[in-house]
Amino acid sequence: MDSPKTALADPKIIDGKDISQAVKGELALAVAEAIKGKTRNPGLAVVLVGDNPASKAYVKSKIAACKAVGIESFLIELPADTAQAVVAEKVKALNLDQKVDGILVQLPLPKQISSAAILALIDPAKDVDGLCAVNAGLLLQGADGLFPCTPLGVMRLLAHHDVALAGKNAVVVGRSHLVGKPLAMMLLQENATVTICHSKTANLPEVCRQADVLVAACGQAEMVKGSWVKPGAVVIDVGINRVESSDGKGRLVGDVAYNEAYEQARLITPVPGGVGPMTVAMLLSNTLKAFNSRIG
Ligand code: GUN
Numbered sequence: 001m002d003s004p005k006t007a008l009a010d011p012k013i014i015d016g017k018d019i020s021q022a023v024k025g026e027l028a029l030a031v032a033e034a035i036k037g038k039t040r041n042p043g044l045a046v047v048l049v050g051d052n053p054a055s056k057a058y059v060k061s062k063i064a065a066c067k068a069v070g071i072e073s074f075l076i077e078l079p080a081d082t083a084q085a086v087v088a089e090k091v092k093a094l095n096l097d098q099k100v101d102g103i104l105v106q107l108p109l110p111k112q113i114s115s116a117a118i119l120a121l122i123d124p125a126k127d128v129d130g131l132c133a134v135n136a137g138l139l140l141q142g143a144d145g146l147f148p149c150t151p152l153g154v155m156r157l158l159a160h161h162d163v164a165l166a167g168k169n170a171v172v173v174g175r176s177h178l179v180g181k182p183l184a185m186m187l188l189q190e191n192a193t194v195t196i197c198h199s200k201t202a203n204l205p206e207v208c209r210q211a212d213v214l215v216a217a218c219g220q221a222e223m224v225k226g227s228w229v230k231p232g233a234v235v236i237d238v239g240i241n242r243v244e245s246s247d248g249k250g251r252l253v254g255d256v257a258y259n260e261a262y263e264q265a266r267l268i269t270p271v272p273g274g275v276g277p278m279t280v281a282m283l284l285s286n287t288l289k290a291f292n293s294r295i296g
Helices: 016-034 053-069 084-096 115-119 133-141 149-160 180-189 204-208 258-264 276-295
Strands: 043-049 072-078 102-105 169-173 193-197 213-216 234-237 241-243 251-253
Touching: 016 053, 016 149, 016 276, 043 053, 043 084, 043 276, 053 072, 053 276, 072 084, 084 102, 084 115, 102 115, 102 276, 133 180, 149 180, 149 234, 149 276, 169 180, 169 204, 180 193, 193 204, 234 258
Parallel strands: 043 072, 043 102, 169 193, 169 213, 213 234
Antiparallel strands: 241 251
């Protein structure tokens, strides 16, 4: 396989790294504006249970990003064998902590802990992951709320490239709470005709070929083939999968067979450097939004 095409000056490639930097620049200015006359900066609490290396790396990048835009972060690290009740008490304390505007419980949690039960405890006004039932319901209603960061990041990438959505066919492959379902609602809100596909969808390649905007968020390495992409479509790859490579180090690929899809697409996100960097930027944006609603 060819090496992935780089984002350098290729107008077909949606450069999430570059766009997320621009968003963070805007956020730094917005934070500076929001704290004028206030006694504190926005605050994000991140709860990390256990020592999953990928989670640790994500949390580190979230905390560094907070610092870069003027958001104070509070890292709560708990051992892998922490009981559910202890995590629950921590979340309840953060709900009451006035310095904390956003609470993020890094997933996945160790198996003795019910993620659903913990996420349900987060005050909806501090739910910067947008995963609680109140915020999911607000999104479904087309009302304002705190919504999941990865779908928000995808919408931001589409807006940045002026991708028309009204009346267009958008196909989302994947129905997770974190990405597929909320993204489908956001695309619908922009008047796209939305199809959500999943493991039981019949004629999946055929359905994908109808898409003007095709989003792969199924968690299967390179599942979406070039032949599934309508010529001229916009392809958004939410996947991040480590696969074996000849040097034994492994390499990151998305849920889209990139080089094949690149040939068909009008615009496409690379992996890494596409959707991924936007997730952190939108977390910061949600934290500022929570700060403004709570303090304003
Ligand atoms: N783990 C992987 N992605 C996410 C995310 O967006 N939020 C949380 N809380 N955990 C994650």
